[in-house]
Amino acid sequence: MKRALTAALLLGLCLSLASPAAAAASPDSGKTLVAYFSCTGTTQTLAEYAADILGADLYEIVPAEPYTDADLAYYTGGRADREQNDPSVRPAITDSVEDMGQYDTVLLGYPIWHGQAPRIISTFLESYDLSGKTILPFCTSHSSGIGSSDDDLHPLAPDADWLDGTRFAAGTTREEIAAWLDERGISPDAPIGAFDFEKRTVMLNSGYEMPILGLGTYSLSDEECYNSVTALLQAGGRLIDTAYMYGNEAAVGRAVRDSGVPREEIFVITKLYPGPQYAAPEQAIQEALDKLDIGYIDMMLLHHPGKNDVKAYKAMEQAVSEGKIHSLGLSNWYVEELEQFLPQVDIMPALVQNEIHPYYQENDVIPYIQSLGIVVQGWYPFGGRGYTAQLLGNETISAIAADHGVSSAQVILRWDLQKGVVVIPGSSDPDHIRENLDLFGFALTEDEMARINALDRGEKHDWY
Ligand SMILES: Cc1cc2nc3c(=O)[nH]c(=O)nc-3n(C[C@H](O)[C@H](O)[C@H](O)COP(=O)(O)O)c2cc1C
Secondary structure (H helix, E strand, C coil), rough: CCHHHHHHHHHCCCCCCCCCCCCCCCCCCCCCEEECCCCCCCHHHHHHHHHHHCCCCEEEECCCCCCHHHHHCCCCCCHHHHHHCCCCCCECCCCCCCCCHHHHEEEEEEECCCCCHHHHHHCCCCCCCCCCCCCEEEECCCCCCCCCCCHHHHHHCCCCCCCCEECCCCCHHHHHHHHHHHHHCCCCCCCCEEEECCCCCECCCCCEEECCEEEEECCCCCCHHHHHHHHHHCCCCEEEECCCHCCHHHHHHHHHHHHHHHHHHHEEEECCCCHHHHHHHHHHHHHHHHHCCCCCCCEEECCCCCCCCHHHHHHHHHHHHHHCEEEEEEEEECCHHHHHHHHCCCCCCCCEECEEEEEEEECCCHHHHHHHEEEEECCCCCEEEEEEEHHCCCHHHHHHHHHHHCCHHHHHHHHHHCEEEEECCCCCCCHHHHHHHHHCCCCCCCCHHHHHCCCCCCCCCCCC
């Protein structure tokens, strides 16, 4: 739960999730840069993990004269050997970091070459004024430790605040890098749980970024689902919510694969269902992976509390450690259920997905969940089947919509986002799907938010 505690603390720094202004990057810290040099890709992989986890910028130190295999063959008196023997060598770098001033923290990655950092790291350090910046070195090697390679770099940026470096072996996992960053107190650029309205994403406590709006696929047939996911992806939407129970995971997967959108840009959520799936969760997870057939699952939720839910969650935790699932969450868990469940598991859920709409606002539940560093997502944003016409036709909502020249649906979704609630409205109509993504050309005032908040009736429209 260590990461979860950090997440909750971070969230404390950013208490107000209610307004887009409050959702901007943390005000007191500059950005983080992950700079690295890598000839055979080992250091590069770890640098990419770190940048991804932190939401940091990535900069590759590229030599003006590339290193050939012969240059790298060590103990041959080749180029790398010669450079390492001469501390005054400064191999040229092709380009430079744009505006180094914007960074507070620099992670610096390099391979160990004869016990030291390659000389091009010296070139890099001497190219900038790094005074006042925190530098965290990390290296990869065949077998050597970091040795004095990090300390020996200090004189090249004497006024920087150097943290102790760490050596990693080839094959170090993303989770190990996340744990290392957490231990070193290096936190994501975007505070966990805060919505970034520019990027339209939220940083999860798992270290992954998730889009804050997307598509729900409940009750969509295979064909409708395929077409809806395709329409969403074409319109720029990147978040899709499905479930074993919806029977359309295969259609979601097919639409994702056919879309031409890079896999890593898309975020797919699916769910295990109580009963046989919770009783045999390993098979159920494999079934979801097979049906989706998109490599990994971005997030898996438990559909609702039920017998064997802890057992199912623990199987999902195992799948996270194997890289099959990236993030975990729960659906239809409320305060009491969370209080009972959380002490029994190791990975803090990244998300809780509950029924949320203007007639059922969960105003007690949402702040509690957010205070744990867990992101909240709402299902049935328009009140659910049988209630949609009534909610969209609500006088207050219609009046606000008319004032902004948008639809009632857009007003409700925007209200959710301004409350820090991720939205996944279901639709099989491409026009509605596009409209539901178009939420950034207007903002609700405090007064308008208050008028919608006043519509709460505590009226649940489904039994979960
Ligand atoms: C010139 C040279 C010298 C090296 N010296 C060492 C060494 O002293 N100790 C060690 O464990 N590995 C040594 N290695 C292996 C690299 O440190 C290791 O393969 C590293 O992970 C490569 O990182 P990269 O793939 O990011 O380039 C050396 C490699 C080269 C090319």
